[in-house]
Amino acid sequence: MDEAARISALNRYQILDTVPEERFDRITKIVQIVLDVPITAISLVDEKRQWFKSKLGLDVTETSREVAFCAHAIQNTDPFVIENASTDTRFKNNPLVTGDPNIQSYLGIPLVSPDGFKVGTLCAIDTVPREFDAQSIELMKHLSQLVVHQLELRQRIDRDPLTGALTRSAFANDVKQAISIFLKQKIPSTLVVLDLENFKTLNDTFGNIIGDELLRCVSESVTETLRLSDSFGRIGGEEFAILMTGISAEQAAKKLDQVRDLIETGTFGRIEALRISPNFGIAQISNDTDAVHKWFRNADTELRITKRRRISISNS
Incomplete structure (x- = not known):
């Protein structure tokens, strides 16, 4: 066997x-x-x-x-x-x-x-x-x-038919289980929310077919870098989430550098010049994280901070 x-x-x-x-x-x-x-x-x-x-x-x-x-x-x-x-x-x-x-x-x-x-x-x-x-x-x-x-x-x-990622409800179940494990055994985990910079503009410009292919390619890039113990879900249109069990936010950030490189250097559809860039919001579980919505809220807060910092840098 x-x-x-x-x-x-x-x-x-x-x-x-x-x-x-x-x-x-x-x-x-x-x-x-x-x-x-x-x-x-x-x-x-x-x-x-x-x-x-x-x-x-x-x-x-x-x-x-x-x-x-x-x-x-x-x-x-x-x-x-x-x-x-x-x-x-x-x-x-x-x-x-x-x-x-x-x-x-x-x-x-x-x-x-x-x-x-x-x-x-x-x-x-x-x-x-x-x-x-x-x-x-x-x-x-x-x-x-x-x-x-x-x-x-x-x-x-439990799978999104377009990208193969977990559906929002299935991913939330994994997050709930990670919280339960942490509260019992104190095993660290990190939740990451991910969206795609200017995706709506690109989708409107090049059409839904290219937009869908872009989402599939992004999903493949993320999945390629994750461990079997990690979970990956699609939680909105161009919004995804990653649950990394057993690692800290700092360790997750290093893994996300690989994800960013794959996405930013990828070729999407038939348009060689089309490029997309991800934004990440990273939140490590803590003793105060006793509900799924709280953990997502913390990660969303970090995502907004990241996007504001990115806008500030681009305007400077």
């Missing part, structure tokens, strides 16, 4: 550490009711952990990959069945078996992306030994395909 490619396939969904969603919770509830199990989960497996996008009967949101049953389940495409974990040499000493949540039987169906990578599992868990009949396994197979369909649908709906 190409683990690097598998992790890349998982990261493309940009779903790790996101908030619960009804579309996934509905599936785990169906599993719990139909299979009559106390524990069900949609588990996604990254480099070091399994993280639960949806869960019933579990108090934790993740476990280490070393103890995860799902880490075994993604090793092949067949259903992974454990009827009695206490007598299974692979799991009888597992802390998830000997302690909470006291796993005794497990059925896991790999979640296989359209390009063939197993990104996680849909699993049904019981606290007593049991067999899972063919009908239950067949149902789980169908539901696992539904999970993947929802992952794909979520990715398409």
Whole structure:
């Protein structure tokens, strides 16, 4: 198994550490009711952990990959069945078996992306030994395909069709999650708002076709420089936003120098002489940043300061 490619396939969904969603919770509830199990989960497996996008009967949101049953389940495409974990040499000493949540039987169906990578599992868990009949396994197979369909649908709906950036609402969800992580773990993050100097004039002069291509090219330039852990969204006509997790405003500013160079030296459409320049507003999260709108307001304030400074320099 190409683990690097598998992790890349998982990261493309940009779903790790996101908030619960009804579309996934509905599936785990169906599993719990139909299979009559106390524990069900949609588990996604990254480099070091399994993280639960949806869960019933579990108090934790993740476990280490070393103890995860799902880490075994993604090793092949067949259903992974454990009827009695206490007598299974692979799991009888597992802390998830000997302690909470006291796993005794497990059925896991790999979640296989359209390009063939197993990104996680849909699993049904019981606290007593049991067999899972063919009908239950067949149902789980169908539901696992539904999970993947929802992952794909979520990715398409949350993307701006022109630029491929996250929509405003999807990006705001990522910002909300970054705030939650900071308040719990104090991991720094930086929010950047970005607009394009004189875009309206250029769009009016050269037309919407060139304007749209310019926006696509800007999006490609930004995406090219970002890390997999960063988020990029389109929040308005020519307005974008970047969320950089785990870095300070100073570190973000250095990364944005690369973004500026790519945008300012880019060739857009069929007009060689057409040039565009970005403005950035940079705001690092702080203890006072307890809401999405506050963080955006801080970044917008910095953007206005940047633009006034730019006008002042050009007039001097």
